[in-house]
Amino acid sequence: MTAKLARTRRADLWMMMLRKLPITESARMQRRFFAAAATAAVRKTALYDLHVELGGKMVDFAGWMLPVQYTDGIIKSHLHTRSNASLFDVSHMGQVRLFGKDRVAYLEGLVVGDIASLQPTEGRLTLFTNERGGIKDDSIVTAQEDYLHLVVNAACTEKDVAHMREHLAKAKAKGMDVDMTLLEDKSLLALQGPESMSTLQRYVPPGTDLTKMPFMTSQVLTVDGIPDCTVTRCGYTGEDGFEISVPSEHAVKLASTLLSNEAVQPAALGARDSLRLEAGLCLYGHDADEDTTPVEAALVWTVGKRRRAEGGFLGADTIISQIKNGVSRKRVGLTTTGPPAREGADILSPDGEKIGNVTSGTFSPSLSKPISMGYVQTPFSKVGTKVLLEVRGKSREAEVVKMPFVPSSYYKVP
């Protein structure tokens, strides 16, 4: 059991929950793991006590104690986010700032995006790559007047920081003016759903009109009287919403204020996962990793036009050649009937030949049917292609469909 738990810790809880276990085994392992983890320095976010108070079922996720669901359950919480608004604690994610006049050139050496074109307040999704063209992490980068703000995955923070430090030393040795700070005193709250804007509007200064704030932009604002909050219009649900980077000593106050609105319910990791999957968004470490390239992962759109012409990022040769010549496998969306095909399930051709694997799968609360994401051989990647999904030894008919599974409602300024 001990060895299993040690492995579990690294593989993260998601994997564990997706494995087929006796009914209560999953819950029991979580509890035992919790006890075992106490010595392994599992971190708590500033909102830990609030989560417990709200009835959150706490689990270890990427080394952080976070709620996987509250008393309402995942489906209700998921649907509430789509119809009203939900508050997620995403403080486990890493927040990094880059300073110095060469910060853009430095970052462009590590990511595929056109960072130079970002005007202050503008942000975008970008990918860190490795020498082989594999995806090291995904990150939301926003530009401010004199720094770049990055949000990276919790499970990758340590690796990303080490990677950036290594290249920082090289950049400095070349005389570049760039510095990096890991923001360890900030929490991150995500307010997501159609009522996010009307809710947040109550707590921003009178001169700030959120109806004029475009999707994927960021402002440093006083929120609910708390100065120095970075508010970015983005999220991981397919809905309109905001991620608020708040000084940790004020995180509970801000969360409580937002939750005092009738439209806002607390939501946890379980709903976050089903929401992002419906929105067709990748979960790093599952739908994308060091061995998948942006082209295979259907994330070519993150590679800026200028970057495709100039290269200059890790793995650029591989990625640019793949954009030109194609790849042998691609990430696709799949719908089926019957049980959800989850991570690891085989994808078969109609003739029963293995053509790929599922990387994420769940029951879609919005569509009331199973949805999956996975990689298939390119000839089977076209929308409308019939394939088979193997779940517990039974093959079931499935179809390659367009993602997002549920139409996104990202905000457009009227």
Add this chain to the structure above:
Amino acid sequence: MSRMLPVRLLMRRATCAAHRGLFVVGRPFSTYYSKSHEWFKVDGKVGTLGITNHAQEQLGEIVFVDLPDVGKSASKGSGLLSLESVKAVGEVYSPVDGKVIEQNGELSNNPKLVNEEPESNGWLAKIEFQGEVSGMLTRDEYDQFVKEEAA
């Protein structure tokens, strides 16, 4: 369960309770429980299999029941069917050697019934079995086991 139930369900519950009452007068049933959180209600050589209320609470909202086909052979201690919630898959074990003679077809359209009425209308399958039921717990023993497991 503190949740409000639709009237239709409440009525079905009432009917079910009435039925149970009648049956109990006629012939004795024995319901056994397992440490893997199944219940097994025996009537002669046929037993009805389901999961306990505690099990459904642990599993969360059930979205799919992978019902076993009629005729499928069941072997003691082996997985007979799976229950899927949004994030987890729960395996239900057969408490006896035998064969499935009926599945609860209503669960195909309404898997939530396992959450709502786990120990009555949310039954999963009926198994015809040979021999005696052994190695299972009484209700009191099971309740005690759940308490200990939680500690």
